[in-house]
Amino acid sequence: MKTSQAFKTLLIYRIGTTLSYQIMMVAVGWHLYEITNSVISLGLVGLAELVPYFALALYAGHAVDRHSRKIIAAISCLLHVAVGIFLALIALDWLTPPVPLVYTAVAFLGVARALLRPSYQAIFGQIIPRDQMARYTAYASSAFQICVVAGPGLGGLMIGFAGLEWTYGLAALSGAIGLYGITFIRITHEKPEGVNASFLQSLFEGFSYVRKHDLIVGIMLLDMFAVLLGGAVSILPAFVKEVLNAGPETLGILRAAPAAGAVLTGLYLARRPLLEDSGRHLFLSVGGFGLAIIAFGLSSNLWLCALFLFISGCCDSISVVIRSSIMQLTTPDHMRGRISAINGIFIGSSNELGALESGIAASLMGLVPSIVFGGVATIVVVLLTYQLAPQLRKLNLKDLA
Numbered sequence: 029m030k031t032s033q034a035f036k037t038l039l040i041y042r043i044g045t046t047l048s049y050q051i052m053m054v055a056v057g058w059h060l061y062e063i064t065n066s067v068i069s070l071g072l073v074g075l076a077e078l079v080p081y082f083a084l085a086l087y088a089g090h091a092v093d094r095h096s097r098k099i100i101a102a103i104s105c106l107l108h109v110a111v112g113i114f115l116a117l118i119a120l121d122w123l124t125p126p127v128p129l130v131y132t133a134v135a136f137l138g139v140a141r142a143l144l145r146p147s148y149q150a151i152f153g154q155i156i157p158r159d160q161m162a163r164y165t166a167y168a169s170s171a172f173q174i175c176v177v178a179g180p181g182l183g184g185l186m187i188g189f190a191g192l193e194w195t196y197g198l199a200a201l202s203g204a205i206g207l208y209g210i211t212f213i214r215i216t217h218e219k220p221e222g223v224n225a226s227f228l229q230s231l232f233e234g235f236s237y238v239r240k241h242d243l244i245v246g247i248m249l250l251d252m253f254a255v256l257l258g259g260a261v262s263i264l265p266a267f268v269k270e271v272l273n274a275g276p277e278t279l280g281i282l283r284a285a286p287a288a289g290a291v292l293t294g295l296y297l298a299r300r301p302l303l304e305d306s307g308r309h310l311f312l313s314v315g316g317f318g319l320a321i322i323a324f325g326l327s328s329n330l331w332l333c334a335l336f337l338f339i340s341g342c343c344d345s346i347s348v349v350i351r352s353s354i355m356q357l358t359t360p361d362h363m364r365g366r367i368s369a370i371n372g373i374f375i376g377s378s379n380e381l382g383a384l385e386s387g388i389a390a391s392l393m394g395l396v397p398s399i400v401f402g403g404v405a406t407i408v409v410v411l412l413t414y415q416l417a418p419q420l421r422k423l424n425l426k427d428l429a
Contacts, residue, residue, distance in 0.1 A: 031155065031156060031157060031160065031164075034155040034213060034214070034215075035155065035156065035164055035167070035168075037209050037210075037212045037213045038148070038151055038152060038155065038209065038210075038213055039167075039168065039171055039209070040205060040206065040208065040209025040210075041101060041105070041148070041206045041207075041209035041210040041213070042148055042168065042171065042172065042206070042209075043171055043175055043205075043206070043209075044105070044108075044202050044203060044204070044205035044206025044207070044208070044209060045104060045105060045108055045140075045144055045202070045203060045206040046172060046175040046176070046179065047175050047178065047179045047182070047199075047202040047205075048108040048109075048112065048199045048200070048202035048203040048206065049108065049137065049140075049141070049179070049199075050175060050176060050178075050179020050180055050183065051179050051180075051182060051183035051186070051195060051198055051199040051202065052108075052111065052112060052115065052137065052183075052196065052199040053073070053137075053180075053183075054179070054180045054183035054184060054187070055115070055183050055186075055187060055192055055195045055196055055199065056073060056115070056130060056133075056134060057073060058187055058192070059115075059118075059119065059126075059130060059192055060073065060127065060130055063126055063127060064127065069127070072131065073131070073134055076131045076134040076135050076138070077134050077135065077137055077138040077141070078138065079135070079138065080135045080136075080138035080139050080142065081138040081139070081141050081142045082373065083142075084138075084139055084142040084143075085142040085145075085146075085369045085372055085373055086231055086366075086369050086370070086373065087227060088100070088142045088143050088145075088146050088147075088365070088369055089146040089234065089365040089366040089367070089368060089369025089370065089372075090227050090230045090231060090234075090365065090366055090369075091365070092146040092147050092150050092364070092365025092366075092368075092369075093150070093230065093362055093363060093364065093365040093366055094230070097147050097150050097151050097154075097215065097365070098151070098210060098211075098213060098215065100143050100146075100147045101143070101144070101147040101148065101151065101210045102207055102210050102211070103143055104140045104141075104143040104144040104147065104206075105203050105204070105206040105207035105210060106203075106207065107136055107137070107139060107140035107143070107203075108137070108140055108199070108200070108202070108203025108206065109200045109203040109204050109207065110136070110200075111133045111136050111137055111140070111199075111200075111203075112196050112197065112198075112199040112200025112201075112202075112203060113196070113197075113200050114129075114133050114136075115130065115133050115192075115196040115199075116192075116193045116194075116196035116197050116200070118130060118133070119191070119192035119193040119196055120193050142369075142372075145368055145369070145372045146364070146365040146366070146368040146369045146372065147365070149355075149356070149364055149365075149368035150361075150364035150365045150368065151213065151215060152164075152168070152356070153356045153359065153361065153364050154215055154361060154364075155213070155215060156356075158357060158428075161353050161356050161357055161425075162297070162301035162302070162303060162349060162350075162353045162425055163297075163298050163299075163301050164298075165349050165352045165353050165356070166294045166295070166296075166297035166298035166301065166345075166349045167294070167295075167298045168352075169290070169294045169345060169348050169349055169352070170290070170291045170294030170295050170298070170345075173287045173290040173291045173294065173341075173345070174287075174291055176287055177283075177284055177287040177288075177291075182198070183195055183198075183199075186198055230366065231366065233363070233366070234363060234366030234367060234369075234370055235370065237359075237363060237366075237367065238367060238370055241358060242417060242419050242420070243354055243358055243417075243419060243420055243423065244354070244355065244358055244359075244367070244371075245417075246413060246416075246417035246419070246420040247310075247351045247354055247355065247420065248370075248371055248374045249374075249413065250310075250314060250351075250409065250410070250413050250420075251347070251351055251374065252374045253405075253406070253409040254314050254317065254318070254347075254406050254409060254410075267282075267333075267395060267399070268282065270395055271328055271395065271396065272328065272330055272333070274330065278330060281330070281334055282330075282333060282334055282337055285333075285334040285335075285337035285338045285341065286337045286338065286340050286341030286344065287341055288338060288341060289337070289338040289339060289340065289341025289342040289343075289344075289345065290341040290342065290344055290345040290348075291341075291345075292342070293341070293342040293345035293346060294345045294349065297345070297346065297349050301349075301353075301425070302346070302349075302350060302425065303424065303425045303426040304424050304425075304426055305424065306350050306353075306354075306423050306424055306425040306426075307420045307421045307422055307423035307424075308421060309346060309350060310346070310347060310350045310351065310420070310423075311410055311413070311414050311420075311421060313343040313344070313346035313347040313350070314343070314347050314406065314409075314410050315406075315407055315410045315411075316339070316342075316343040317340050317343040317344055317347065317406060318403045318404070318405075318406030318407040318410065319403065319407065320336045320337070320339040320340035320343060320403075321336075321340055321399060321400075321402060321403035321406065322399075322400050322403035322404060323336040323339075323403075324336035324337055324340065324399065324403075325396050325399030325400040325402075325403065326396070326400065350425070353425055353428075354423070354425070354428065355367065355368070355371060357425070357428040358428065
């Protein structure tokens with residue numbers, strides 16, 4: 029199978045599962061709040077997903093490196109389909125009590141998420157030639173960002189016009205589309221030496237590999253702290269209400285702005301990949317992200333806020349493409365699952381903890397000061413990492429490829 033054709037089928041898998049997840053999470057939030065009228069119930073959704081994700085992510089990485097990657101990816105799709113159908117039955121009042129059952133369904137989504145990331149990353153690294161890694165990573169990043177915007181929007185429209193049961197049905201259908209994509213990917217997986225090694229031995233091998241490679245450690249730490257400290261998007265509803273004195277339509281504009289920047293930048297990078305001075309561009313992009321967050325926090329005009337969030341999305345896209353390319357190019361094929369799972373633990377924790385940090389900081393410091401503080405702290409992290417990771421700042425992707 030040609031690279032372009034293999035990538036298209038893998039992209040169908042990625043788009044299908046991402047849309048399924050995004051649609052379901054929007055519908056679940058609406059569903060629970062409609063039943064409980066409690067904000068706490070919405071916070072518990074993240075916990076219900078994270079617990080099984082963290083419990084299984086590392087083992088999923090081990091499994092991806094030891095067994096059929098296609099089968100594991102297919103199981104992830106089937107879980108999306110099953111959870112969508114299960115939630116539709118709850119919405120129809122065919123299954124009760126609804127609240128604990130919804131949380132149970134979300135927990136299985138966490139299991140699906142744990143399987144999805146390492147299987148996708150391992151297959152991606154297997155089908156894309158090294159010299160084209162940066163280009164296809166940019167395309168994949170743009171497609172993912174489009175789904176992140178389109179999924180919640182589509183889910184919201186479906187809830188309003190068709191009802192929860194049909195929304196969950198659409199999520200199940202999206203999961204089935206992902207299954208269709210993964211079915212037609214032609215790959216072979218050679219079992220590595222030491223296939224009978226225990227899970228703990230396999231896991232320690234993965235952590236040992238990460239620890240010995242400064243490039244991987246550097247990009248993981250840079251990503252984790254940048255997301256942890258620069259999570260202004262998580263408190264956008266409060267910013268819109270308290271600073272801009274606006275409504276949900278303004279929130280929609282601001283939520284879409286960083287994704288729009290990420291999509292356009294990703295498409296540009298697909299045609300003009302940053303193969304030289306890649307490390308320098310990485311640090312500049314994360315630093316630019318911090319500056320954009322500071323400028324956003326200090327703005328009180330809608331279109332200026334949207335502009336700075338758009339710029340933050342552009343910077344984030346550059347960072348994602350370079351970091352993902354480094355991860356793929358420095359990881360041997362027989363360890364892709366484990367390294368991706370370890371990286372996923374870093375990223376997964378930083379996203380949720382970043383939202384928590386932003387909320388706590390806003391309650392202690394005030395809304396605007398907390399946003400500015402997050403941007404400043406991100407720049408400090410960039411400066412420290414720049415000094416402590418000379419190999420990363422001198423990196424050229426061209427040399428790795």
